[in-house]
Amino acid sequence: MASDNHELKALVEGLLYIAGEEGLSIIQLQSTLQDYTREDIEKILFEMQKDCSSPDRGVELACYASRWKLVSKENVFEYAKRLYEDIKAPTLSAAALETLAIIAYRQPVTRVEIEEIRGVSCEAMLKKLQLRGLIEAKERSSAVGNPLLYTVTDGFMDAFALDSLDQLPEIEKPREQQELFSSNLED
Amino acid sequence: MASDNHELKALVEGLLYIAGEEGLSIIQLQSTLQDYTREDIEKILFEMQKDCSSPDRGVELACYASRWKLVSKENVFEYAKRLYEDIKAPTLSAAALETLAIIAYRQPVTRVEIEEIRGVSCEAMLKKLQLRGLIEAKERSSAVGNPLLYTVTDGFMDAFALDSLDQLPEIEKPREQQELFSSNLED
Amino acid sequence: MEFKVSLNQFEGPLDLMLHLISKNKLDLFDLDLQILAEQYCSYIQTYIDKLDAASEYMVEFASLLEYKSRKLLPKKEAELDAGYEEDQRDKLVARLVEYQRYKEAAASLKEFEEDRQKHVSRMVSSLVEEWSVPKEEGSLEGLNIYELSKAMKRVLRRHAVIKPYETTIQVKELSAEERIAQLAELLPSLAMPVRFETLCADCRRLHEIIVTFLAVLEMIHMNKLTYTIDDKETIWLQTITN
Numbered sequence: 001m002a003s004d005n006h007e008l009k010a011l012v013e014g015l016l017y018i019a020g021e022e023g024l025s026i027i028q029l030q031s032t033l034q035d036y037t038r039e040d041i042e043k044i045l046f047e048m049q050k051d052c053s054s055p056d057r058g059v060e061l062a063c064y065a066s067r068w069k070l071v072s073k074e075n076v077f078e079y080a081k082r083l084y085e086d087i088k089a090p091t092l093s094a095a096a097l098e099t100l101a102i103i104a105y106r107q108p109v110t111r112v113e114i115e116e117i118r119g120v121s122c123e124a125m126l127k128k129l130q131l132r133g134l135i136e137a138k139e140r141s142s143a144v145g146n147p148l149l150y151t152v153t154d155g156f157m158d159a160f161a162l163d164s165l166d167q168l169p170e171i172e173k174p175r176e177q178q179e180l181f182s183s184n185l186e187d
Numbered sequence: 188m189a190s191d192n193h194e195l196k197a198l199v200e201g202l203l204y205i206a207g208e209e210g211l212s213i214i215q216l217q218s219t220l221q222d223y224t225r226e227d228i229e230k231i232l233f234e235m236q237k238d239c240s241s242p243d244r245g246v247e248l249a250c251y252a253s254r255w256k257l258v259s260k261e262n263v264f265e266y267a268k269r270l271y272e273d274i275k276a277p278t279l280s281a282a283a284l285e286t287l288a289i290i291a292y293r294q295p296v297t298r299v300e301i302e303e304i305r306g307v308s309c310e311a312m313l314k315k316l317q318l319r320g321l322i323e324a325k326e327r328s329s330a331v332g333n334p335l336l337y338t339v340t341d342g343f344m345d346a347f348a349l350d351s352l353d354q355l356p357e358i359e360k361p362r363e364q365q366e367l368f369s370s371n372l373e374d
Numbered sequence: 375m376e377f378k379v380s381l382n383q384f385e386g387p388l389d390l391m392l393h394l395i396s397k398n399k400l401d402l403f404d405l406d407l408q409i410l411a412e413q414y415c416s417y418i419q420t421y422i423d424k425l426d427a428a429s430e431y432m433v434e435f436a437s438l439l440e441y442k443s444r445k446l447l448p449k450k451e452a453e454l455d456a457g458y459e460e461d462q463r464d465k466l467v468a469r470l471v472e473y474q475r476y477k478e479a480a481a482s483l484k485e486f487e488e489d490r491q492k493h494v495s496r497m498v499s500s501l502v503e504e505w506s507v508p509k510e511e512g513s514l515e516g517l518n519i520y521e522l523s524k525a526m527k528r529v530l531r532r533h534a535v536i537k538p539y540e541t542t543i544q545v546k547e548l549s550a551e552e553r554i555a556q557l558a559e560l561l562p563s564l565a566m567p568v569r570f571e572t573l574c575a576d577c578r579r580l581h582e583i584i585v586t587f588l589a590v591l592e593m594i595h596m597n598k599l600t601y602t603i604d605d606k607e608t609i610w611l612q613t614i615t616n
Contacts, residue, residue: 291479
């Protein structure tokens, strides 16, 4: 029994780690851990919560709105902040580059279109890039709601030493990229 | 001292948790954990690796291309598969793996050299592997025509769970085999 | 079509030769080039009409054909040619041996890859994006478009192609069967009738409530549950004990 619990605890930790910020509900845990009862799982979650409270652990197990998730402890934040500030300071962040890339390759483009491709909200990022003079939104689309259309600026062209957007390296289409994978070879 | 170590271990775990799949190098950890020496941090990483090997833990501390990252243990995978769709990245085709193997063992290597070994044209494949971030061509050979020199990237190391290229399985050197071959002829 | 299928099994002419060598149980280190040449040439001739796309196969075909034709020369000339033959054979064997080594290395890479894929990580914390604010506003020199196109490729890759580890993972929908199993475990402890809502206590999404309802219907159908609806339209459920 004790060794069973060890295994369950390990599985729950692994699953919660993969789930990341989304966390997991007990229903979800139960639906994949079919050999264990709901009581087993609940018991393990409380045990894990206790394990994490040990001073040598840097994460804690939180439960918000019935979703269990591992989050790093608060005292870690100041160190993390310093780490990421320092690394990204001299240049554009990966997120900024991605947003710029989408605009440069697809312009003129709306915020919603950018978000659809990146899969995350970009509002704050677009503001930042506008402030830095890398993009602008002079016109509006004729689509519903007349959203702003983003384009890159001359400042962008200077920063990347471009005369025209034609000089951007060509990007292979996703479909061509897929040929890399064996599943496509079977076609 | 012991309590210091507890704190350091907690901080390292929290930082690694935040970094997720990007992982952290020892230099990065050291840059933010300024009160600790590199030796302290290395010691803690090995201790954590040992802690994680306990059967009630579901994550392990891996080091790919000198970046430390937490990953779920292998036995968690089948449960995660039931819970998540698309958890597995598509596997690489045999042609892609062959090309990668040649680059990994021979790098830096030109396209022509790869093609000589494989006996087929590799131009499209090299482009695709570059797109996937598994290889790069930063430098050029001093040979005629200054061909690009291909090397594998940290992304390659991560995709194949390698910390350094020394961990690649040894392959018999052609010279040894040729000797074997010529001695056979004499028999 | 047949050609495509057959040649697709092989990664190139050397791979085809290795296949023919093992199929005919030839010794790679004491290679009978005559047999290999015949096999290879007949294989290629079978598909010659459709070969224009695979010029690599033709290059090897031509040199093996040359080897074969030299074998047909009158004996005297053939003797003069012996050095050439040895040479050509040694070169081909060396290439085959080398190719085979990388083929084996590729096979171990494949194992590494499979092993690695079973170790999953989580996305980098969303806080990182918040934290990684550039400190200076004006210092944007030396950016290169390669970085930009790399960023675009990253985006496209994530968006449409490979859905690697960093993509947000979609949680599978709970099935009615799974829910029945979960409820069946809960119900024996409920001697008294309970409201339908009680069974939904752990549901957080509409989908989960619907699945719970479907599970309840199915369990009524299976004679595991009975139900009554009171005048306030509350659904009461009770376990049927045998």
